[in-house]
Amino acid sequence: MIRNHEERRAGNTPNTSSWRTNLLQPGQPPSIETGRLILRPFELDDLDDLAAILADPDVTRYLPGGRPRTREQTGTTLQFIISHWEQHGFGWWAVNLKTDRELIGWCGLKLLDSTGGVEVLYLFARRHWGQGYATEACTASLRYGFQELKLDRIIALAVPENAASRRVMEKMGMQYEKTAEYYNLELACYSVTRAAFQPGAEVHRVRQGISL
């Protein structure tokens, strides 16, 4: 399916429009194409690849629980991601490299249960850190949240010691607000408003469904 998209996409590269929404229809999760990445809806078939990413203690160190996830736990997470999209009409995407279609992580938007606010989430496989992928995917997610969902404000949360995550927040133009309790943890909270968000000049394309 992923390769088919590339074949369909050949000869159909982005035009000068910086944010194309004409292919979107309500009710179906979209995919977003950035310079190097494809953000697309997760499928149950992603279990093996996602389980390999979440089995790495470096990746899960600052997540709730702090431990690598078993395959079974990752299966539950995958179900939760899919049901979040069904329930709320938005969520977080699987992130694939455009070059070889490898699943390298996730990124997107999650309803913050306790407040009704929306947070941006991001997580990438260890070997892909430090190449700007989180910043690229998060920028696309924030842009989607502000321009498509018309959110007024998006937050991001991190364990205070998670310096890489905090740096990503800063690079996205988010401002530190406070350290407070979320998910029964003391987390640093950053935020950005729609008015303050700088979407940048990179061309992003939003498409309907898996569309890879």
Ligand SMILES: CC(C)(COP(=O)(O)OP(=O)(O)OC[C@H]1O[C@@H](n2cnc3c(N)ncnc32)[C@H](O)[C@@H]1OP(=O)(O)O)[C@@H](O)C(=O)NCCC(=O)NCCS
């Ligand atoms: C946080 C995470 C998503 C960042 O992904 P990434 O693709 O490496 O992020 P980017 O390359 O876009 O940016 C990382 C920035 O953090 C900086 N950074 C990395 N480690 C750092 C550290 N220990 N201290 C300070 N800055 C650090 C990088 O230098 C880079 O900043 P720069 O561009 O100014 O040099 C990745 O480390 C990850 O998946 N961690 C595990 C899951 C996680 O913690 N997710 C966030 C939960 S809140």
